[in-house]
Amino acid sequence: MRVTINDIAKKAKVSASTVSRVIADSPRISAATKEKVLKIMKEMNYHPNMIARSLVNRSTRIIGVVLPGLAEQSFQHPFFPELLAGIGSSANQKGYKILLANVDTVDEEQQMVKELTYGGITEGIILLTSRDQSPTVEQLVKIGFPFVVIGRTDNPCVNWVDNDNFLIGYQLAEHFIQQGHRRIAFLGYSPGYMVTRDRMHGYKKALEDHQLPFDQEMVVESQFISGQGYDLMKLLLARKPRPTAVIACDDLLAFGAIKAIQEAGLQVPDDIGVAGINNVPLADYYNPPLTSVKINAFSLGTKAFEMLCTVLNSNVQSYNRAIIPAELVVRSSSRREKG
Amino acid sequence: MRVTINDIAKKAKVSASTVSRVIADSPRISAATKEKVLKIMKEMNYHPNMIARSLVNRSTRIIGVVLPGLAEQSFQHPFFPELLAGIGSSANQKGYKILLANVDTVDEEQQMVKELTYGGITEGIILLTSRDQSPTVEQLVKIGFPFVVIGRTDNPCVNWVDNDNFLIGYQLAEHFIQQGHRRIAFLGYSPGYMVTRDRMHGYKKALEDHQLPFDQEMVVESQFISGQGYDLMKLLLARKPRPTAVIACDDLLAFGAIKAIQEAGLQVPDDIGVAGINNVPLADYYNPPLTSVKINAFSLGTKAFEMLCTVLNSNVQSYNRAIIPAELVVRSSSRREKG
DNA sequence: ACCCTTAATGCAAACGTTTGAGCCTATATA
DNA sequence: TATATAGGCTCAAACGTTTGCATTAAGGGT
Numbered sequence: 095m096r097v098t099i100n101d102i103a104k105k106a107k108v109s110a111s112t113v114s115r116v117i118a119d120s121p122r123i124s125a126a127t128k129e130k131v132l133k134i135m136k137e138m139n140y141h142p143n144m145i146a147r148s149l150v151n152r153s154t155r156i157i158g159v160v161l162p163g164l165a166e167q168s169f170q171h172p173f174f175p176e177l178l179a180g181i182g183s184s185a186n187q188k189g190y191k192i193l194l195a196n197v198d199t200v201d202e203e204q205q206m207v208k209e210l211t212y213g214g215i216t217e218g219i220i221l222l223t224s225r226d227q228s229p230t231v232e233q234l235v236k237i238g239f240p241f242v243v244i245g246r247t248d249n250p251c252v253n254w255v256d257n258d259n260f261l262i263g264y265q266l267a268e269h270f271i272q273q274g275h276r277r278i279a280f281l282g283y284s285p286g287y288m289v290t291r292d293r294m295h296g297y298k299k300a301l302e303d304h305q306l307p308f309d310q311e312m313v314v315e316s317q318f319i320s321g322q323g324y325d326l327m328k329l330l331l332a333r334k335p336r337p338t339a340v341i342a343c344d345d346l347l348a349f350g351a352i353k354a355i356q357e358a359g360l361q362v363p364d365d366i367g368v369a370g371i372n373n374v375p376l377a378d379y380y381n382p383p384l385t386s387v388k389i390n391a392f393s394l395g396t397k398a399f400e401m402l403c404t405v406l407n408s409n410v411q412s413y414n415r416a417i418i419p420a421e422l423v424v425r426s427s428s429r430r431e432k433g
Numbered sequence: 434m435r436v437t438i439n440d441i442a443k444k445a446k447v448s449a450s451t452v453s454r455v456i457a458d459s460p461r462i463s464a465a466t467k468e469k470v471l472k473i474m475k476e477m478n479y480h481p482n483m484i485a486r487s488l489v490n491r492s493t494r495i496i497g498v499v500l501p502g503l504a505e506q507s508f509q510h511p512f513f514p515e516l517l518a519g520i521g522s523s524a525n526q527k528g529y530k531i532l533l534a535n536v537d538t539v540d541e542e543q544q545m546v547k548e549l550t551y552g553g554i555t556e557g558i559i560l561l562t563s564r565d566q567s568p569t570v571e572q573l574v575k576i577g578f579p580f581v582v583i584g585r586t587d588n589p590c591v592n593w594v595d596n597d598n599f600l601i602g603y604q605l606a607e608h609f610i611q612q613g614h615r616r617i618a619f620l621g622y623s624p625g626y627m628v629t630r631d632r633m634h635g636y637k638k639a640l641e642d643h644q645l646p647f648d649q650e651m652v653v654e655s656q657f658i659s660g661q662g663y664d665l666m667k668l669l670l671a672r673k674p675r676p677t678a679v680i681a682c683d684d685l686l687a688f689g690a691i692k693a694i695q696e697a698g699l700q701v702p703d704d705i706g707v708a709g710i711n712n713v714p715l716a717d718y719y720n721p722p723l724t725s726v727k728i729n730a731f732s733l734g735t736k737a738f739e740m741l742c743t744v745l746n747s748n749v750q751s752y753n754r755a756i757i758p759a760e761l762v763v764r765s766s767s768r769r770e771k772g
Numbered sequence: 773a774c775c776c777t778t779a780a781t782g783c784a785a786a787c788g789t790t791t792g793a794g795c796c797t798a799t800a801t802a
Numbered sequence: 803t804a805t806a807t808a809g810g811c812t813c814a815a816a817c818g819t820t821t822g823c824a825t826t827a828a829g830g831g832t
Binding site for chain 1: 809810811812813814816817818819
């Protein structure tokens with residue numbers, strides 16, 4: 095039997111309300127009483143029951159974090175812990191706890207969000223998604239539940255935080271163009287996913303701006319895992335003429351691509367330059383070190399949480415966006431003059 | 434104003450108890466009433482309030498997962514998402530939700546655990562730790578809160594699930610010995626962390642069993658990040674005679690080590706064989722592909738959750754252990770006859 | 773016509789808090 | 803002396819459920 099506020103009240107010969115106000119440090123309680131009650135609380139090792147408190151306060155100080163792709167191998171990516179660390183770090187600071195819901199399918203996601211929103215456990219939701227159309231997002235918008243998206247969707251009525259993926263694609267392409275490359279491939283386009291599409295569009299725009307032809311053959315689709323990078327790079331190597339540079343939508347893809355290139359007896363970056371995105375810790379220690387783009391997943395997380403807080407604390411409806419700056423990190427894998 | 438059980442009751446002209454029993458699908462309610470109430474519930478889009486339910490049931494169906502090292506770079510490791518996926522997957526199945534608490538320091542960990550245990554939000558805790566001595570574990574044991582450790586500690590009064598790290602170390606060493614190596618280094622020993630110590634002891638035992646000398650110079654300490662693998666490998670290369678094989682306590686360390694070896698103008702595996710542990714997705718696509726040990730983080734997670742469930746559902750106190758089998762995956766980085 | 777059983781439902785307390793309103797008591801003001 | 807004014811506290815309702823017990827009605831056996 096756990097010790098409750100009434101036990102304390104009885105022992106201290108005051109009412110439960112008084113104890114409650116002592117906990118809340120209300121000025122309406124005399125110093126003497128406060129001291130007495132606090133002492134007894136300590137003695138009896140009392141800790142308030144959060145559930146009961148939440149019930150009356152209608153506030154749990156818990157937010158839900160919904161991550162998709164639980165089952166896919168792409169979930170095994172350093173991006174996720176970094177993001178979670180970011181969210182958790184700022185959540186801790188503000189005394190919020192996070193309820194992690196990693197879901198497998200879109201149906202599961204919807205079901206989970208339904209539980210989180212209607213169940214009253216979570217006050218808000220951070221949703222990681224980059225699908226064009228997300229029924230989950232529609233649902234959240236419809237019922238007016240506070241949430242923030244990490245990534246981007248078509249729906250304009252959402253708060254989101256993201257990198258400028260168009261710019262990332264543009265900069266990477268421009269980087270290669272400046273190195274004299276004319277035939278640049280784009281690896282890892284995944285239709286239906288805004289991230290990859292935005293990056294691809296940025297890449298395309300850079301080509302246009304520099305009067306380079308866009309060749310559909312130079313764009314290959316895939317998911318974010320190194321195995322595919324390897325296989326798809328083989329395809330690209332078979333194209334005639336083959337590319338002299340490859341932008342991979344993720345470092346893991348890039349690692350796979352490099353392996354395929356090296357196995358074909360070619361050199362990176364001398365024969366083919368390679369760049370990835372995400373700047374995973376290993377990029378620096380790969381052979382050759384991989385040019386990549388630091389997307390600051392940690393900041394994405396902290397910013398998303400802060401934004402959610404803003405939403406929670408303001409009753410006026412408004413749609414905020416935040417762009418987390420990304421940073422091109424040039425390493426040997428894309429340097430022509432040998433790094 | 435959210436719709437409550439009373440709203441439903443009123444509309445259906447029954448009592449709240451009846452509605453409650455309909456929700457619970459109690460046999461004491463007639464089919465006709467059930468149907469009527471269910472229909473109204475749907476019409477009014479009613480969803481039971483979990484907080485209120487938890488209060489009376491004394492059961493939240495939420496478990497806490499406490500992960501350390503939030504701030505450290507080593508948290509950016511595929512191990513964590515995989516583990517979380519495992520926990521989440523089996524938690525989902527049993528209708529549990531997980532509260533993720535990633536903490537920075539030992540103090541923070543203790544504080545967090547205190548909140549989780551006393552607050553009444555979580556019914557049990559999964560704690561990731563491999564410290565010899567964990568004040569958090571002592572605390573949990575003392576107050577008798579249901580928890581499971583992933584990893585291992587000195588305290589015998591805990592339920593834990595882990596790999597057989599001694600065996601892992603032993604097998605890796607033996608693998609190299611069978612390849613004819615006589616001077617094998619161990620990279621990544623971290624005193625105070627059971628994982629690395631167990632692995633190191635396994636390695637040591639294998640040397641003994643094959644009448645090979647154990648040389649303290651061949652053991653270097655570090656954390657699990659590739660940067661250190663690189664730096665420490667350089668140290669090892671300076672030793673005379675230098676090792677002909679290196680066991681790294683983690684794949685990321687191994688990757689760093691390989692880079693250092695290659696930069697020194699040496700070949701892997703011809704001059705120096707290398708093996709890691711954890712079998713990260715990239716191991717297969719590294720150059721050369723990295724010999725590693727699959728530790729099945731996903732299974733660690735599922736098993737830990739199942740064990741916690743057992744603890745929660747049985748009132749007799751008993752201490753369970755589970756060993757998740759690990760699997761040596763031999764790749765080119767450790768094959769002498771060129772893979 | 774009576775009692776007993778069974779099925780279906782309602783009543784009210786309980787879970788552990790918070791909080792607005794009200795009630796004392798003592799002191800200051802008229 | 804009566805009256806306002808705080809200060810310090812208590813009362814009781816409320817938050818939204820669940821659940822043991824009571825109640826009602828109907829049917830079956832004598």
